[in-house]
Amino acid sequence: MAVKTFMFYQKEEKLTEHFTVGDFWAYAGHKEIKLDTQLAQIWEKIYARFGTRPMLRNKNNNYPYKPYAPQPSAGYRDAANWSGSRTSQHCYGRGVDFYVPGVAAYRLAQFVETLPEVGGIGLYLAKSGELEKVKHIHIDTRIKRARWGWSGWTSKTNTPGFGGIPCVFKKGHRSAAIEALQRKLNSLGYDAGSTDGIYGDKTVLAVKLFQRDNGLRADGVFGKDTNKKLGLFDWHKWS
Numbered sequence: 001m002a003v004k005t006f007m008f009y010q011k012e013e014k015l016t017e018h019f020t021v022g023d024f025w026a027y028a029g030h031k032e033i034k035l036d037t038q039l040a041q042i043w044e045k046i047y048a049r050f051g052t053r054p055m056l057r058n059k060n061n062n063y064p065y066k067p068y069a070p071q072p073s074a075g076y077r078d079a080a081n082w083s084g085s086r087t088s089q090h091c092y093g094r095g096v097d098f099y100v101p102g103v104a105a106y107r108l109a110q111f112v113e114t115l116p117e118v119g120g121i122g123l124y125l126a127k128s129g130e131l132e133k134v135k136h137i138h139i140d141t142r143i144k145r146a147r148w149g150w151s152g153w154t155s156k157t158n159t160p161g162f163g164g165i166p167c168v169f170k171k172g173h174r175s176a177a178i179e180a181l182q183r184k185l186n187s188l189g190y191d192a193g194s195t196d197g198i199y200g201d202k203t204v205l206a207v208k209l210f211q212r213d214n215g216l217r218a219d220g221v222f223g224k225d226t227n228k229k230l231g232l233f234d235w236h237k238w239s
């Protein structure tokens with residue numbers, strides 16, 4: 001993780017194969033921005049996965065939004081001048097709000113859930129049970145996990161945020177959904193270790209044992225079939 005400060009004249013500077021500093025420049029009026037260059041690497045993964053470039057949500061005014069004062073940050077917003085959290089990861093250059101044209105935002109959320117370098121994920125403009133209406137997502141590179149913006153399936157499992165969105169999980173992944181998985185496995189007597197949301201060796205082994213006992217291929221990867229046997233998440237939105 002490397003947060004750097006970029007000046008206006010550096011906008012054309014390439015961060016990765018497909019993205020420049022300018023792609024993260026939310027307002028023309030900014031003289032400089034702070035930006036964690038890892039965000040560009042994450043965008044590369046998203047581009048590779050969906051075949052369409054991610055775009056800043058406020059750059060193209062893809063839906064009405066309240067404008068914020070120009071400020072040095074990867075996303076936007078002035079810590080002294082906006083109504084949100086003053087410790088927002090945007091203020092450290094570690095957060096970005098974006099969408100991918102033609103891709104449902106909750107699918108982006110499902111995908112970034114699988115990237116261990118993503119610390120925070122937020123869904124915007126969705127109510128419980130309205131995943132289709134999510135317009136854009138927030139990601140950031142904070143060290144600790146954070147999830148917010150949706151409380152659908154997760155409310156059933158006491159999982160904070162929307163992290164209960166089902167996903168394929170394997171070793172090294174972290175997610176609030178994994179916390180719920182660990183809790184479930186532990187309650188069934190499979191020792192998944194501490195419920196820390198991190199898919200480590202103990203969780204892999206617990207999943208393998210559960211799979212073996214239930215006639216599934218014991219590969220230690222949590223996917224649709226394992227989910228079904230565990231009766232853990234509603235999978236109907238997953239594609």
Ligand SMILES: [Zn+2]
Pocket residue numbers: 075090095096097138139
């Ligand atoms: Zn944000």
